Amino acid sequence: MTLRLGRRTFADSATLVMAIVNRTPDSFYDRGATWAEDRALDRVAQVVEEGADIVDIGGVKAAPGDVVDDVEEQRRVVGFVGRVRAAHPDVVISVDTWRASVGHAACAEGADLLNDAWGGHDPGLVDVAADHGAGLVCTHTGGVTPRTRPHRIEYADVVASAIADTTAYAERAVRAGVDPAGVLIDPAHDFGKTTAHSLELTRRLGELTATGWPVLVSLSNKDFVGETLALPVGERLAGTLAATAVCALAGARVFRVHEVVPTRQVVDMVASIAGRRPPARAVRGLA
Amino acid sequence: MTRVAVVPAAPVLLARHAGLVDPVPELRAACAAAVDWVVVGARGPVTALCAGPSPADRARGVVTSHGGQLAAELLGEALGELVAGPVTGPVASLAGRDLLVLADGSARRGEKAPGHLDPRATAYDDEVGAALASGDLSRLRDLDVALGEELWAEGAPVLRALAGAVEPSGASEVLFSGDPFGVQYWVLTWTAGS
Numbered sequence A: 001m002t003l004r005l006g007r008r009t010f011a012d013s014a015t016l017v018m019a020i021v022n023r024t025p026d027s028f029y030d031r032g033a034t035w036a037e038d039r040a041l042d043r044v045a046q047v048v049e050e051g052a053d054i055v056d057i058g059g060v061k062a063a064p065g066d067v068v069d070d071v072e073e074q075r076r077v078v079g080f081v082g083r084v085r086a087a088h089p090d091v092v093i094s095v096d097t098w099r100a101s102v103g104h105a106a107c108a109e110g111a112d113l114l115n116d117a118w119g120g121h122d123p124g125l126v127d128v129a130a131d132h133g134a135g136l137v138c139t140h141t142g143g144v145t146p147r148t149r150p151h152r153i154e155y156a157d158v159v160a161s162a163i164a165d166t167t168a169y170a171e172r173a174v175r176a177g178v179d180p181a182g183v184l185i186d187p188a189h190d191f192g193k194t195t196a197h198s199l200e201l202t203r204r205l206g207e208l209t210a211t212g213w214p215v216l217v218s219l220s221n222k223d224f225v226g227e228t229l230a231l232p233v234g235e236r237l238a239g240t241l242a243a244t245a246v247c248a249l250a251g252a253r254v255f256r257v258h259e260v261v262p263t264r265q266v267v268d269m270v271a272s273i274a275g276r277r278p279p280a281r282a283v284r285g286l287a
Numbered sequence B: 001m002t003r004v005a006v007v008p009a010a011p012v013l014l015a016r017h018a019g020l021v022d023p024v025p026e027l028r029a030a031c032a033a034a035v036d037w038v039v040v041g042a043r044g045p046v047t048a049l050c051a052g053p054s055p056a057d058r059a060r061g062v063v064t065s066h067g068g069q070l071a072a073e074l075l076g077e078a079l080g081e082l083v084a085g086p087v088t089g090p091v092a093s094l095a096g097r098d099l100l101v102l103a104d105g106s107a108r109r110g111e112k113a114p115g116h117l118d119p120r121a122t123a124y125d126d127e128v129g130a131a132l133a134s135g136d137l138s139r140l141r142d143l144d145v146a147l148g149e150e151l152w153a154e155g156a157p158v159l160r161a162l163a164g165a166v167e168p169s170g171a172s173e174v175l176f177s178g179d180p181f182g183v184q185y186w187v188l189t190w191t192a193g194s
Helices: A037-049 A070-087 A100-108 A125-132 A158-175 A195-203 A205-209 A223-229 A237-249 A260-273 B025-041 B055-059 B066-078 B121-134 B145-150 B156-163
Strands: A003-005 A008-010 A016-022 A054-058 A092-096 A113-116 A135-139 A183-186 A216-218 A254-257 B002-007 B046-050 B079-084 B099-102 B173-178 B185-192
Touching (some): A037 A070, A070 A092, A070 A100, A100 A113, A100 A125, A125 A135, A158 A183, A158 A195, A158 A205, A183 A216, A195 A237, A216 A237, A223 A237, A237 A254, A237 A260, A254 A260, B002 B025, B025 B099, B025 B185, B046 B066, B046 B156, B066 B079, B066 B099, B099 B156, B121 B156, B121 B185, B145 B156
Parallel strands (some): A016 A054, A016 A254, A054 A092, A216 A254, B002 B099, B046 B079, B046 B099
Antiparallel strands (some): B173 B185
């Protein structure tokens, strides 16, 4: 399906890299590296230079921690979105938020996409996306409350649950007036899931892409990689890239990541193996 | 008067090998110009002359050589007969036809070349290139095809076959001459008598 996000239109065969930009002092991977706004703007410039198609700006860490209320989240995110929009007119700006109020203010500053990582917790978010002509990422969390860790969650079939919930959310968004060309689904690895659940979602990702909705995967350095390989944060790149390759082969379209360059290389390599992308330059044996 | 063009039988020119970036834009443009010139002035379908599949390719099931495939791509509906080797001597039936010849020089022109460096390659190609450019193809009638085989010059038998069959009416127009990957390529055109 052709994707239309902000000013950009992406062909059916295009794979997109979404770079994570945290406006938080406490996110698990970068631990506040871009908490200072100028540092975050530097990171945006860097990831755009590295080939990111989308930046995903978030003001609240996913895990439990200090309370970040609506006002504080807007303080962290909204003005920054305006600065990114001014500096990078063509990059797709995504905002990682579950709050309709934050989404509304961010879209007014130029955000193109709302990444609802908590799966429709705030029912008003679809209306905000529709009102602003923004896209929406519809994630699967199993119905958990934002910023909670999974605890003893069972699924009869985690993939079936992910498909049912994300496609229902996507259809609800379209009914509310969101442009279908801007709607993505995300099975949300680790969110409301055990490592086994996330591994199974990865193994069976083709069932999500078969729904026809473009699939976003967010795998980067997550605990399911760490638990699988017994590696701490900071040593999970190879595992992340292995999962990235599997999802890319199954047809995932957007990859939300910390490391842009290796992700782009893996996704391009897989696309060429799958026969969806020609090599950059082919001369070997052909002179 | 008939029109004749020589282009390399290089698979890098085939559409199915295209990458995101064209490694040979100048060569490709020269080939297109040469082929256009032949087709525009041709009195009917254009005959293509090239080497057939190598014995090894044939053993692997290949039916049409890369030269033959390229002729089909370059000429499209303008392609008439495809004369694909092995050709061992002058092909008299080529006289009076508009021709696309797919042939190239040695693939042993440097240490990075497909066949590595053979110090004899440059002199060999210089002699062939000079004969092609001059239009005096009689100079290729005794071309040493055995040496050509040692030098990985797949076009040598093709050019020798051409020499006895076609007499250019003057010097060639050389659109491209170079060896970007250690393989000698020529793109040239000429008119032939009768």
